[in-house]
Amino acid sequence: MDDQQRRIAEGVALLRARFGEKMKATPSLADASPQGDGPANRHGMPKEPPGQNVFEKHEWPVMDLGTGTPDLAPERWRLVVDGAVETPLELSYAGLLALPQVDEEADFHCVTGWSILDVAFRGVRLETVLALARPTAAATHLMAHSADGYSTNLPLEEALKPDVLLVHAVEGKPVTREHGGPVRIVVPQLYAWKGAKWLTRLELMTQDRRGYWEIRGYSNTAHPWRDDRTW
Ligand SMILES: Nc1nc2c(c(=O)[nH]1)N[C@H]1C(S)=C(S)[C@@H](COP(=O)(O)O)O[C@H]1N2
Ligand SMILES: [Mo]
Secondary structure (H helix, E strand, C coil): CCHHHHHHHHHHHHHHHHHHHHHHCCHHHHCCCCCCCCHHHCCCCCCCCCCCEEECHHHCCCCCCCCCCCCCCCCCCEEEEEECECCCEEEEHHHHHCCCCEEEEEEEECCCCEEEEEEEEEEEEHHHHHHHHCECCCCCEEEEEECCCCEEEEEHHHHCCCCCEEEEEECCEECCCCCCCCCEEECCCCCHHHCCCCEEEEEEECCCCCCHHHHCCECCCCCHHHCCCEC
């Protein structure tokens, strides 16, 4: 094991010790209803959450603020991790690719009513990056910030789930510019607005603060299987 691998393993152990119980109490794990994050977790239940229509992969819509598509070449892309962390860090695209990679099949549910099922995502667990940055003892939430001015908040017990990825490839190809390339987040157990496209910054916070859509009326909890659309 090299130093970075050791630091990741230690950081993950610390985070799981601190947030494991809270993670088990989240709706996708505590509710009797399915988790909605891919075939392994549907438990024979319906494939799509209430009120959703399944779209084929080739029909995947592009959703953004309409303020223009950021043009971030991978060589210029940087992710800053700061706020309530012991070790603020800045990650390049090459640095992201050098971290442990995860392949996963997950579903994608947009609150406007469409879902795409069984998408092949490749990337790095958000947990891995937080294990390197080490959230302080007071950290409870994070804000993901994007190059288009978008932001979205997550409690750490959701952000640390193993299927929450910093994605750089979808269905075997680099994430396209319109879909948030070079790097976007996916949070399969929550509505898709929780996954910031054109990710540039993860700000760790010591209390909750609402992001772009959460201020404008979208649910702060965003669980598709509970139909948490608005507040
Ligand atoms: N930076 C950024 N991220 C974003 C958004 C956005 O407008 N800007 N829209 C969100 C919403 S509402 C959805 S449904 C998904 C859409 O991702 P897609 O364009 O790949 O379908 O991205 C989310 N992440
Ligand atoms: Mo959305």
